[in-house]
Amino acid sequence: MDYHRRLDTELDVLRDRVLVLGGEAEAALGRAMYALAERDSAAAREVLEGDDAIDRLEVEIDRLCIDVLALRQPAARDLRFVISVAKITPILERLADHACNIARVALDLNDEPRLRAFPDLSRMAAVASSMLRAALDAFTRGDAAEARRVIGQDDEIDVMYERLFRDLIGLMVAEPAATPRAARLLFVAKHLERVADYVTDICELTVYMTEAAIIKHSY
Amino acid sequence: MDYHRRLDTELDVLRDRVLVLGGEAEAALGRAMYALAERDSAAAREVLEGDDAIDRLEVEIDRLCIDVLALRQPAARDLRFVISVAKITPILERLADHACNIARVALDLNDEPRLRAFPDLSRMAAVASSMLRAALDAFTRGDAAEARRVIGQDDEIDVMYERLFRDLIGLMVAEPAATPRAARLLFVAKHLERVADYVTDICELTVYMTEAAIIKHSY
Numbered sequence: 001m002d003y004h005r006r007l008d009t010e011l012d013v014l015r016d017r018v019l020v021l022g023g024e025a026e027a028a029l030g031r032a033m034y035a036l037a038e039r040d041s042a043a044a045r046e047v048l049e050g051d052d053a054i055d056r057l058e059v060e061i062d063r064l065c066i067d068v069l070a071l072r073q074p075a076a077r078d079l080r081f082v083i084s085v086a087k088i089t090p091i092l093e094r095l096a097d098h099a100c101n102i103a104r105v106a107l108d109l110n111d112e113p114r115l116r117a118f119p120d121l122s123r124m125a126a127v128a129s130s131m132l133r134a135a136l137d138a139f140t141r142g143d144a145a146e147a148r149r150v151i152g153q154d155d156e157i158d159v160m161y162e163r164l165f166r167d168l169i170g171l172m173v174a175e176p177a178a179t180p181r182a183a184r185l186l187f188v189a190k191h192l193e194r195v196a197d198y199v200t201d202i203c204e205l206t207v208y209m210t211e212a213a214i215i216k217h218s219y
Numbered sequence: 220m221d222y223h224r225r226l227d228t229e230l231d232v233l234r235d236r237v238l239v240l241g242g243e244a245e246a247a248l249g250r251a252m253y254a255l256a257e258r259d260s261a262a263a264r265e266v267l268e269g270d271d272a273i274d275r276l277e278v279e280i281d282r283l284c285i286d287v288l289a290l291r292q293p294a295a296r297d298l299r300f301v302i303s304v305a306k307i308t309p310i311l312e313r314l315a316d317h318a319c320n321i322a323r324v325a326l327d328l329n330d331e332p333r334l335r336a337f338p339d340l341s342r343m344a345a346v347a348s349s350m351l352r353a354a355l356d357a358f359t360r361g362d363a364a365e366a367r368r369v370i371g372q373d374d375e376i377d378v379m380y381e382r383l384f385r386d387l388i389g390l391m392v393a394e395p396a397a398t399p400r401a402a403r404l405l406f407v408a409k410h411l412e413r414v415a416d417y418v419t420d421i422c423e424l425t426v427y428m429t430e431a432a433i434i435k436h437s438y
Contacts, residue, residue, distance in 0.1 A: 069302070087305065201309070
């Protein structure tokens with residue numbers, strides 16, 4: 001195989017592994033929110049057990065990036081792609097960490113009486129998941145316009161977060177006995193807000209990779 | 220200048236810029252905690268105003284990394300150093316974001332009656348700051364043993380966090396009127412726990428860079 005075909009094959013492998021990692025992170029998030037909503041502790045434990053595989057995938061992608069840089073010394077757009085992959089993997093791994101933290105909250109809460117439902121929480125999770133899916137798709141297709149659209153959705157998340165914060169504090173003040181449980185849901189809301197921030201970071205990298213422009217910190 | 224001297228000079232510049240960024244992040248964290256403890260809103264606003272400079276520094280370091288990779292194509296340890304720098308800068312930038320979030324909490328709380336002091340909060344901040352300083356030092360010196368020692372300190376942070384969580388929930392249950400304020404301090408504790416996690420990430424990169432071993436997820 002000549003240099004370019006070898007490089008292209010390696011870049012395809014990288015792209016594929018990032019998609020697998022992103023898919024795992026998204027599945028972990030969905031499963032953790034399901035465990036919370038349905039009080040399903042088995043699902044929560046699955047999320048926690050799956051985290052090792054995600055960590056291994058991150059390490060594998062890191063190695064692939066270093067190998068491509070060291071052996072092929074890619075230039076221009078290919079170089080930016082490899083750097084972007086190296087930067088996206090820890091984001092996806094941390095995103096999966098947030099899913100684990102939500103799963104831990106689910107395990108804690110499943111032992112206690114059920115709180116009233118907070119529909120904004122599942123709405124936030126649904127928006128965050130769909131943002132993540134769209135962001136990964138935009139990254140692999142190198143679609144900067146779509147990445148910019150996803151960044152815009154972050155405002156929705158912020159609005160839902162603020163409303164949840166007020167509602168949960170209101171519940172704690174009105175029913176002190178519910179405070180330990182409501183505080184845990186407050187953290188879930190915070191985790192989901194963070195997930196959306198990470199998705200925004202992925203989108204910024206996509207724009208950077210495609211346009212070689214750094215939009216970060218400029219909107 | 221020949222290739223090696225040019226590369227060495229550029230790596231020195233990178234090392235220097237990372238130290239400046241780390242110093243700024245550490246200063247922001249210290250100032251935010253001071254603003255919270257001393258109810259000093261001017262200090263809190265300084266932290267928020269300083270964030271732009273930190274963002275610009277991150278963008279500058281990213282550009283330097285890409286330039287070194289594209290123009291000098293460093294190998295082995297030098298390559299790992301550049302990749303580590305590219306991975307450390309977003310961590311430091313996010314660490315400074317947490318400082319900003321703490322500063323925002325300080326601004327919110329300074330308008331309200333003072334809560335009783337939670338000494339664990341300043342202790343957590345002091346440990347997190349000293350971990351950050353030691354981690355940056357270990358990174359620039361390539362001292363893997365010191366990086367491993369810093370990682371070990373994360374347990375202290377976790378113990379303080381768990382105690383704070385219990386104390387603050389206890390306060391909320393006992394005094395519902397204090398709940399909105401106590402919930403904000405709960406977030407400060409969470410931010411500090413996150414800061415320590417980021418410091419651990421920096422230490423893992425240091426070990427990786429020095430020993431080419433990936434210790435992440437293996438301890």
